[in-house]
Amino acid sequence: MDDFFKLDGITVQFGGLVAVHRFSLHLEEGERVGLIGPNGAGKTTVFNIVSGFLAPGSGKVYWKGNDITGRPVHEITRLGIARTFQNIRLFPDMTVLENVMVSFHHKLRSHFWQAMFGLPSYRREESLLKSEAMTYLEELGLSHLSAERAGSLPYGQQRRLEIARALAIRPGLLLLDEPVAGMNPSESLETAQLILDLQRKYPLTVFLIEHDMKFVMQLCERIKVLDYGHTIAEGTPAEIQQDPLVLKAYLGGACVC
Amino acid sequence: MDRDRLKIFLNGVTLVAVFLVLFAFSRYGTDYQVRILNNMAIFITLAVSYNLVNGYCGILHLGPNAFVAIGAYTSALLTMTPAEKQMNFIIQPIVWPLNVIEVPFVLSLLAAGLTATLFAFLISFPVFRVRGDYLAIVTLGFGEVVRVLCNALQNVTNGPLGLKGLSPCTNLWWTWGVAVLSMVVISRLIHSSYGRALKAIREDETAARAMGVDPFQHLLLAFLISAFFSGVAGGLLAHLITTISPTLFTFLLTFNLLIMIVVGGLGSTTGAVIGAMLFAWGGEALRIVEKPMDLGFVIIPGIPGMRMVIFSLLLMLVILFARRGIMGRSELNWEVILTRLDRLRRP
Ligand SMILES: Nc1ncnc2c1ncn2[C@@H]1O[C@H](COP(=O)(O)OP(=O)(O)O)[C@@H](O)[C@H]1O
Ligand SMILES: [Mg+2]
Numbered sequence: 001m002d003d004f005f006k007l008d009g010i011t012v013q014f015g016g017l018v019a020v021h022r023f024s025l026h027l028e029e030g031e032r033v034g035l036i037g038p039n040g041a042g043k044t045t046v047f048n049i050v051s052g053f054l055a056p057g058s059g060k061v062y063w064k065g066n067d068i069t070g071r072p073v074h075e076i077t078r079l080g081i082a083r084t085f086q087n088i089r090l091f092p093d094m095t096v097l098e099n100v101m102v103s104f105h106h107k108l109r110s111h112f113w114q115a116m117f118g119l120p121s122y123r124r125e126e127s128l129l130k131s132e133a134m135t136y137l138e139e140l141g142l143s144h145l146s147a148e149r150a151g152s153l154p155y156g157q158q159r160r161l162e163i164a165r166a167l168a169i170r171p172g173l174l175l176l177d178e179p180v181a182g183m184n185p186s187e188s189l190e191t192a193q194l195i196l197d198l199q200r201k202y203p204l205t206v207f208l209i210e211h212d213m214k215f216v217m218q219l220c221e222r223i224k225v226l227d228y229g230h231t232i233a234e235g236t237p238a239e240i241q242q243d244p245l246v247l248k249a250y251l252g253g254a255c256v257c
Numbered sequence: 258m259d260r261d262r263l264k265i266f267l268n269g270v271t272l273v274a275v276f277l278v279l280f281a282f283s284r285y286g287t288d289y290q291v292r293i294l295n296n297m298a299i300f301i302t303l304a305v306s307y308n309l310v311n312g313y314c315g316i317l318h319l320g321p322n323a324f325v326a327i328g329a330y331t332s333a334l335l336t337m338t339p340a341e342k343q344m345n346f347i348i349q350p351i352v353w354p355l356n357v358i359e360v361p362f363v364l365s366l367l368a369a370g371l372t373a374t375l376f377a378f379l380i381s382f383p384v385f386r387v388r389g390d391y392l393a394i395v396t397l398g399f400g401e402v403v404r405v406l407c408n409a410l411q412n413v414t415n416g417p418l419g420l421k422g423l424s425p426c427t428n429l430w431w432t433w434g435v436a437v438l439s440m441v442v443i444s445r446l447i448h449s450s451y452g453r454a455l456k457a458i459r460e461d462e463t464a465a466r467a468m469g470v471d472p473f474q475h476l477l478l479a480f481l482i483s484a485f486f487s488g489v490a491g492g493l494l495a496h497l498i499t500t501i502s503p504t505l506f507t508f509l510l511t512f513n514l515l516i517m518i519v520v521g522g523l524g525s526t527t528g529a530v531i532g533a534m535l536f537a538w539g540g541e542a543l544r545i546v547e548k549p550m551d552l553g554f555v556i557i558p559g560i561p562g563m564r565m566v567i568f569s570l571l572l573m574l575v576i577l578f579a580r581r582g583i584m585g586r587s588e589l590n591w592e593v594i595l596t597r598l599d600r601l602r603r604p
Contacts, residue, residue, distance in 0.1 A: 051467060077469040085467075091460035093586065094453070102457040105450050106469035112478060115449035116442060126450065169469060 003065040004029045005173055005205065010059035012045050012229075019045045021229040023059070027173065030199070032206045034216040036240075037226035038249065043209045044086055046226075047175050050207075051083045052076040063173075078106050082171035084162040086178045086209070092151025096142060096161055099150045100133040103168035133168060139198065140164045156187055160194075167198065176208040180215050188212055192219045217241070225249070260595065267591045275437070279429045291429060293541050295497055298432035299490050300533035302439045304517040305526055306486035309443050311515075312524035312586075313452065314479050315459030317393040318384075319511055320400030324484045326407055326506035327376050328369035328491025333420045333501055334358075334413075335365035345420055349412040362426040366435075366492045373488025374481050376403075381477050388462075400511060407503035419502025420495075427497040435493060439486040444526045444588075446482065455479055459524075509565075516572045520582050528584030536568075543567055 005027040012020040020042040027033055035043050048054040050061060052073040061069045063079055082103075091099050108115075108129075110122040137143040140160045145153065150161060159179060166174060179195075180188035192215055198204060210216045216223060217237040225233040225240060227249040233240055240246055282294055303325065310318045334342075334355050342351050350356065360368070380399050384392060407414045414420075446452055454475050457465040462472055495501045513536065521532025543564045550557040575582060587593070 053463070053467075072471070073466040074469050074471045077467060083467055085464065089461050089464040089467075091457050091464065093460055094456055098453055098456075101450070102453055102465065102470065103468045105454045105457075106471075108450050110450075112446070112449075112451050115451050116445045118445055118449075122449070129450075165468060 003062065005064075006060075006062040007046070007050070008060045008062065010046070010049055010056045010061070012042070012049065012054060013057050018229050020049070020056075020226075023226070023229075023231060025224065027205055027207060029172075029205055030203070031222065032195070032199070032208070032220050034220035034223040035207065035209045035226065036211070036213075036216055036223060040228075041226040042229040043226055044177055045229075047083060047177055047209065050076075050173075050175060051081060074106065077169055080169070080172040081175065082166035082169035082173070083175035084159075084166050084177055084179060086181065088155075088158050088162060090150040090158055090161060090165075092149070094150055095146065096137065096148050096150050096153070097130070097133055097146040099161060100136055100165050100168045101129060103165050104129045104133070136164045136168050139167070139201075140194070156183055159183070160191075163194075167202070170202075172203065173205045173207060176206065176210075178209055178211060180210060180212050185214075188215050191215075195219060263595070264591045272437070275433065279433055283429050289541075293537055294429055295427065295432045296540070297534050297537040298429075298436040299494050299497065300514075300517060300537050301436040301530050302432075302486055302490040302493075303514055304521070304529040304533040304536075305436075305439050305443055306483040306490075307514045308518045308521075308523065308526065308529040309447075309479050309483045310476075312518055312522075312529070313447060313455050313459060314476055315524075316476065317389070318396045318480075319393050319508070319515075320380075320396035320398075320403075321483070321487050321514055322506045322508060322510040323400045323403035324373040324377065324487035325491035325494065325510060326403050326503070327373045328488030329495040329501050329506070330407065330414055330420070330491075331372040331488070332362075332365035332369035332492030333423050333495040335360045335368055336362055336424060336426065336496065337420065337422075341422055345418070345422070346412070346415050348416065348418070351415070352412045355413065362424075362496065366431075366489050369492035370485040370489040373484045373491065377480050377484030378477075381480055384480075385473050385476050397508070400508060404503050404506055407506065414503070417503060419500060421500045423496055423499040423501070425496060425499050427493045432493055432497070435486070435489055439490075440526060440530065443482065443486075444590075446479075447526065451475065451478065513568070516568055518582075519572060520575050522582030522584035522586065524586040525582075525584040525588055527587075527589040528582055531583055539568070540564060 007023060007025040010020055010023040011018065023046060035046060037043055045054065049056050052071055052075070055070040060067055063081065068076055068079065091102065108125065110119070110125055114122045134143055134146065137146055140163060142157060142161055142164060145157065150158070153161065163176070163179065180191050183191065195206060196219070199206065208220070220237060223235065223237060223240045224231060225246050232249055233243045233246045235243070279294070282290055286294070303321065307321050310316050335358060337345070338359050339357055342356055384395050384399070387395060408417055410416070447455070454465065454470045457468065457470055458472050458475060466472060517532035517536045518529050520535065521530070522528030546563045546567065547559050547561055549559045
C-alpha cells in the first residue's frame, strides 16, 4: 500500500523564492486527500511537480514504486496520473466530444497511415472510442452538449468538461486544481457528490486543491495545509479545523465553518 | 452507413467531373489556360500542405520555400541527361554521382518528396525546441540558408546560373493528380485522431501534453508530410517552367503561400484550395496592372511588381477586417452540404 503514490522531500525554488519546501506526501489507493492553503502557498506548484510540468530542485516523486521525477508530462499522464487546471484550459475551438477524445489519442493502436487511409480497423477503434467518450460525458451530465464548441459552454460546464477529459485518461490518480472555484454552493455540493459517485464507479484516488472549506471538509478524508511552501498541518478535517497554526495562517484567526 | 455510401459516391462523382474538365482542357484548352490550371494545382498542393503546419498546428513556419527548392533541384538533377548536365555546368563540372544518374520523372518526384522530408527531419530538432516568434525566425533562417546554398554549391546546383532545358514532363494529369492526392491525404489525417491531437496542440499545448499528447512527435508528423508534398510540388514546378534558379525560391514564395492560406482561412483545407486558386487566377488577371495603361487623358507606364503590391494590400485588408479569411476554420465537403440540405428539408 505504501508505494501507490509518494512525494518525498520536494523543494522548488523560483529564483530566490522557495515556493515549496520539503513537501512529502503518501497517498493510498482510493483515498481522497485535500491540499489547502492561502493564495501563493505553493499548492499548484505541487501539482506541477506531480504532473511533470516542473522538475523539483530536490526530492522525488514515486508512482507505484517507480521514480517518475522529471519525466515528460505526456509520459506521466500515460502512466495514469491526470489533472485539471486552476485556470480552465480546454481546447476552446474543438467540440465537447473532441475535447474528451483527445485523451484517448495516446492509447490509439492504429498507426497514422491506418488512420489516414481510414482503414476498417481504425474506423472500428474510432467508433468504440467515440462511445466511450460519450459515457464520460454522460457521467458529467454533458452528453447533450457533445457537438457544442467547448469554448462556448458556461463556466460551470467547462469545469466539468475538464473533469470528463481527465477521466478519459482512465487515471489511477486524479489531480483536481480548485474544481469548484467560481461555483455557487449548490453547484459545489453537486460536484462533491459527483466526485464520490465517480470514485464508486472507477478505481480513482483523488488529490485536490480547493479554497472552498465546506467542500474540502465534506469530501476529503485527509488534508494537508501549506503556507509559504511549508507544510504547517496535516490530519483529518476535524483535526485541521482545530489546529491553531492553520487558523492563524490560513484564516487570520477566524473560525473554520 | 447509407450516408457514408452516399458520400463516397458523391466524392467519386466529383473526381470524375474534375477528370472530365481536365480532359477537356488538355484536349481543347489554349496553352494559356493550361498553364493557369497547372499553376493552380501546384499552388493547391503547396498551400494545402503549408496549411497543415501553419493552420492546423498553429505553428508559424516561414521556410516552405526551402522544401520547394530542395524538391525542385532534386528532381531536376535526377531527370537531366548526363549530356544536358555537362552543357549546363560550364563553370564547374557537376559532382559524381549526379553526373551519371538519370531516372524517370516519376522516380525523380518521389526522390524530391523524400529529400525534402529528410531535410525537414534534420531541421525539426532545432525548430521544435522553440515556439512562436522564435520558431518563425529559425525557420526563416533555414529557408534562407537553403537559398544561399543553392547559390553557393556551384558543382551541385550550378549556382546562380540555375538549371536550364529540363524536359517539360509536367502536365495537367501530374499536377492535378498530386493536388488531389495531397488534399485527400491531408484532410483524412486532419479528420482522424491524429488531426484532433494536432488541433489540441494548436488550441492549448499545455493541456494537450497533460492529456498524453507528445507535441514533438505530432508536430514532426505534420511537418514531414507537409515537406513531402512541398518537395513533390517543387519537382512538378521545375518540370513545368523547365528553368530553375535560386531566385525562384526566395522568401517571396513563402510570402505568397502565406497570402493564400490566410486569405483562404487558416486551418481550413478548403480555404487553402480556394486561396491557391484565387492566387493563381488573380496572378494572371492582374497582369494588366503591370502593363502600360492608356486612360484616355494620361498614359500610366507599366510598373513591374505592381501585382505583389496589390496582393500585399489584399493580405493587409484581410488581416485587418476579415481575419478568419474566406472559410475561417470550416470546411466545405459533402458532409457539410448534406447536413445543410437535411436542415433545409426538415426545418
Ligand atoms: N513558473 C513560476 N515562475 C516563478 N514563480 C512562480 C511560478 N509558478 C509559481 N510561482 C510562484 O510560486 C508561489 C506559489 O505559487 P502557486 O503554487 O501557484 O500557489 P497556489 O498555492 O496559489 O496555487 C507564488 O508566489 C507564485 O508567484
Ligand atoms: Mg493555485
